[in-house]
Amino acid sequence: MPQDRPFEWTSENVTAFWDFESRFPDRYFTYHNADGMIRRLNKYFSESEAVLDYGCGTGLLLARLAEQGYRVAGSDTSEQSLEATHHRLQGYDTFLGAFTPDALVAEGRQFGTILAIELVEHLHDDWLDHALGNLRRLLEPNGRIIVTTPNQERLEDSLLRCPCCRSVFHRWQHVRAWSQTSFTDYVEQRGFRVTDAFTTDFSIVETAQERWQKLSRLKKLKKLLRGKTPKKQSPPAQLPHLVVVFQSVAQDASASDDGFASRNRRTATSISPSFARLIQHAIQLQPTADRALVSS
Numbered sequence: 001m002p003q004d005r006p007f008e009w010t011s012e013n014v015t016a017f018w019d020f021e022s023r024f025p026d027r028y029f030t031y032h033n034a035d036g037m038i039r040r041l042n043k044y045f046s047e048s049e050a051v052l053d054y055g056c057g058t059g060l061l062l063a064r065l066a067e068q069g070y071r072v073a074g075s076d077t078s079e080q081s082l083e084a085t086h087h088r089l090q091g092y093d094t095f096l097g098a099f100t101p102d103a104l105v106a107e108g109r110q111f112g113t114i115l116a117i118e119l120v121e122h123l124h125d126d127w128l129d130h131a132l133g134n135l136r137r138l139l140e141p142n143g144r145i146i147v148t149t150p151n152q153e154r155l156e157d158s159l160l161r162c163p164c165c166r167s168v169f170h171r172w173q174h175v176r177a178w179s180q181t182s183f184t185d186y187v188e189q190r191g192f193r194v195t196d197a198f199t200t201d202f203s204i205v206e207t208a209q210e211r212w213q214k215l216s217r218l219k220k221l222k223k224l225l226r227g228k229t230p231k232k233q234s235p236p237a238q239l240p241h242l243v244v245v246f247q248s249v250a251q252d253a254s255a256s257d258d259g260f261a262s263r264n265r266r267t268a269t270s271i272s273p274s275f276a277r278l279i280q281h282a283i284q285l286q287p288t289a290d291r292a293l294v295s296s
Contacts, residue, residue: 002166004161004167005167006167007167007168007169009169009175014077014173015078017173019078019079022080022081022084025060028058029118030060031060033203034061035064036201037061038065040202040243041243042068046113047069047070048112049111049112050112051115052073052074052113053072053115054075054119054138055076056074056076056085058081058085059074059084059088062088063092066089066095069094072094073099073109074099075101075104077100082098086098101131101138111138112140112143114139115146115148116131116135116145116146119147121149121175121178123176124175139247139248143247143248144247147187147245148202149178150177151178152177158170158171183242184244188246192246193247194244194246196243197242197243199239199242203240
């Protein structure tokens with residue numbers, strides 16, 4: 001009997017996957033979380049600066065930003081996603097267009113704020129380093145990059161298996177998980193300076209952590225007024241979304257194509273060893289007679 005195996009995400013497979021998903025905009029992360037994202041991230045925006053959504057999908061977040069008067073542009077590798085973005089925002093005067101990353105870099109375009117929403121969990125080191133090189137070139141001096149990604153995601157919870165080829169893959173094409181420490185370390189090692197990092201939940205108006213922080217400050221103030229020493233309190237449970245804001249330390253557009261040519265990197269089509277081991281472990285845990293889904 002054929003054995004289950006990890007699926008290899010080539011550039012062609014990734015494009016085909018997202019060309020298909022672009023037909024269903026209500027499945028996108030920003031469809032459900034755009035309002036919460038803007039509420040928590042707009043303190044980093046400036047009305048005088050253009051905002052680029054790098055990996056814009058079908059333009060859902062761009063439309064909400066345009067409604068609030070921001071000048072916006074989108075970038076994506078999926079031509080069908082770019083077409084959907086143009087169609088969605090064609091009536092907004094503040095819409096600057098949607099382009100492939102290569103086209104923006106070739107034109108020398110730059111932006112004060114660049115969003116990379118739920119992108120970095122889809123990229124292996126070589127693709128991610130290439131994307132960071134693009135972001136560096138597209139960023140205005142003293143501009144900022146805002147990245148969101150699942151916070152310490154359990155990849156095995158979203159694994160599926162193709163019934164035809166028996167390849168095992170993540171439902172949303174995720175290939176890695178990030179924590180606040182691992183991602184801040186990653187970008188700082190590549191010449192960026194992290195200015196802010198926090199976890200949140202974009203799906204609700206006020207997170208338990210935000211309420212806890214407010215209550216904690218009030219309790220500390222009351223105890224200080226009473227002359228008592230405040231006790232340390234534990235924060236609430238882990239929040240699902242990670243936000244990291246960073247700037248380029250060296251604004252050098254003459255860097256190599258991906259900005260890190262001297263680094264040893266894995267090939268673009270290979271899956272990370274840690275994720276491959278995770279998939280193999282998940283496969284082994286399933287009964288031999290029933291592996292239609294590795295995880296539901």
